[in-house]
Ligand code: PEP
C-alpha cells in the first residue's frame with residue numbers, strides 16, 4: 001500500500017504521519033519525488049481502510065494498494081523515472097548511455113587502447129571484467145584484483161567511469177573506486193550478494209538471470225533497494241530458450257514491461273544475448289526502438305585474440321561505425337545521448353548526488 005502526500009508538505013508533517021503508520025505495526029519507506037512524497041507500507045495491510053486514512057490525515061492526497069510483491073522498485077511507489085548516477089553519468093529518464101569495453105580486462109595496453117577508442121566513438125562508461133564467471137573451471141577467469149587496477153588506470157587515462165562485475169561479497173572491499181558494480185546473470189538470485197551490494201552506496205547494474213522471469217528480476221532489485229540502495233539499473237541480456245542459433249534469446253518485450261512496472265532504468269546487452277558479432281548492431285537498434293535507457297556492448301581491440309567472448313565482440317572500427325548510427329536513433333527517440341549531457345551540464349540538478357539514506361527513506365530522486 002502507498003500513500004501519496006500532497007505537494008509541499010513539511011518534513012515534520014511527514015515524520016508525524018510515518019510515526020502514526022509505524023505505530024500500527026508497519027514498516028515504511030519514503031520515496032521523495034520532485035512533486036510528491038510517497039509513503040510505502042510493508043506488511044499485511046488488509047486491515048487498513050484507505051478512505052479513513054485519507055480523511056483523517058490532511059497531508060494525504062490519496063492511497064493505493066500495491067498488489068505486486070515488489071514495493072520499492074514498483075512504479076506505483078515512485079511514478080517518476082529514477083535517474084542513476086553512474087560515476088557522474090546520468091542513466092534513465094530520457095538520458096541514454098552506452099557502456100562499452102571488452103569482456104575481460106587482459107592487459108594495460110588492451111584496456112587503455114579500447115577505452116580511448118570507445119570514448120572517442122561516444123561511449124560514456126567503460127566495462128571490463130576482472131572477476132569472470134566461467135562455465136569451465138579451466139577457462140580464463142580474469143585478472144582479478146590486478147584487472148580492477150588496470151580498469152582504474154584506463155579510467156584515469158580517459159575519465160570514463162567504470163563498470164565491472166563482482167562475483168561474491170568478499171570481493172566488495174576491492175571495489176571501492178569502481179563506479180558501477182555489476183551483478184551478473186548467474187548471480188541474479190545470489191541473495192546474500194544482493195543484500196551486500198544493497199548496503200553499498202554505489203550504483204548496481206543487475207543483469208537478468210539466464211532463466212529468470214521479469215518478476216524474479218524485479219524481486220532481486222527489491223533485495224538491493226530494501227537495503228537502502230536505490231541506484232539500480234536493470235539489464236536485459238537474453239534468456240535461455242530452445243533456439244540454438246543464438247547464444248540466448250533477447251527478450252525485447254522485457255524493456256517496455258520493466259519500464260511500465262518499475263521506475264528503474266533498463267538497459268540492454270545485445271552482445272551476450274546474441275553471442276554473434278553480426279547480430280549486435282541490429283539488436284542494439286531494436287533495443288533503442290523499444291525504449292531502452294542504454295546499451296552495454298562488448299568491444300575489443302582484437303576480437304580474434306580475445307581471451308573471452310571474442311565471437312560476440314565488435315572491433316574498434318565496428319563500434320565507432322555503430323555509434324554513429326545509434327546516435328541518430330537515440331535522437332529520433334527524443335532522448336539525450338550521454339556526451340551531450342556531459343557538455344550540457346546537469347539537467348535539473350537531480351543526478352549528481354547519490355541518495356542520502358535516512359532511517360526510513362530508501363530512495364530519493366530529489
Ligand atoms: C558480462 O557482462 O561479462 C557477463 C558475464 O554477462 P552475463 O552475466 O550477462 O552473462
Ligand code: MN
Pocket residue numbers: 103104272298308309
Ligand atoms: Mn562477456
